[in-house]
Amino acid sequence: xxxxxxxxxxxxxxxxEAVTLDCTYDTSDPSYGLFxxxxxxxxxxxxxxxQGSYDQQNATEGRYSLNFQKARKSANLVISASQLxxxxxxxxxxxxxxxxxxxxxxxxxxxxxxxP
Amino acid sequence: GAVVSQHPSRVICxxxxxxxxxxxxxxxxxxxxxxxxxxxxQSLMLMATSxxxxxxxxxxxxxxxxxxxxxxxxxxxxxxxxxAHPEDSSFYICSAERGAGxxxxxxxxxxxxxxxxxx
Numbered sequence: 001x002x003x004x005x006x007x008x009x010x011x012x013x014x015x016x017e018a019v020t021l022d023c024t025y026d027t028s029d030p031s032y033g034l035f036x037x038x039x040x041x042x043x044x045x046x047x048x049x050x051q052g053s054y055d056q057q058n059a060t061e062g063r064y065s066l067n068f069q070k071a072r073k074s075a076n077l078v079i080s081a082s083q084l085x086x087x088x089x090x091x092x093x094x095x096x097x098x099x100x101x102x103x104x105x106x107x108x109x110x111x112x113x114x115x116p
Numbered sequence: 117g118a119v120v121s122q123h124p125s126r127v128i129c130x131x132x133x134x135x136x137x138x139x140x141x142x143x144x145x146x147x148x149x150x151x152x153x154x155x156x157x158q159s160l161m162l163m164a165t166s167x168x169x170x171x172x173x174x175x176x177x178x179x180x181x182x183x184x185x186x187x188x189x190x191x192x193x194x195x196x197x198x199x200a201h202p203e204d205s206s207f208y209i210c211s212a213e214r215g216a217g218x219x220x221x222x223x224x225x226x227x228x229x230x231x232x233x234x235x
Contacts, residue, residue, distance in 0.1 A: 037226075043207060043209075043228065043229045043231075044226065044228050044229065045160075045209065045211070045226035047224075047225075047226075091159060091160065102148060102165065102213075103162065103165060104150060104162060104211075104224070105162055106152075106159045106160040106161075106162075107159060108158070108159045109158075109159050
């Protein structure tokens, strides 16, 4: 069963507008971490934002904010004031702490295109 | 920020040969390293979790005899693709975790990736 779901394979947004990228997850562990990465066409993974399962407030990092709804198991990424350089693949990921090792799994990704 | 390097960045090899990919944490000691595989336009698939000094933990469906992982030191992990075949062609990415912050995502740093092409 897929543990990370990103229902939007592709998204378009006008420059300077805000955009929300969806992410839902599935875990039975009480302790986990959620994060978003950006992958431009060059291939490198760029960390954007992190949310811990016990964090009381939604995480924010500059133009990025994470809309964390724990009961619904969703962790949507909001990008405000989109820029042309935001065009990239965006991956939602979850880290589970297993008894003997940690495990990080990624969602299928959303391709974001920013239109001038 | 912390830097993780991968070598080589690109490699082309003939079918049947073995290829070694190195992942190094340049300015910190990595207690855990992860190896991922990514096909074009797809997500990262976790292959294995590697802890220094112990055997790697492979994900279901990943052949441990084909993808040999060695984490010999706190700054180096290697992935060896043995007897490579064209279907092994992919983008391989490593990440390295620093310290004991197991849920602190920003302590996981990604390498730039290695593009393997098997002819």
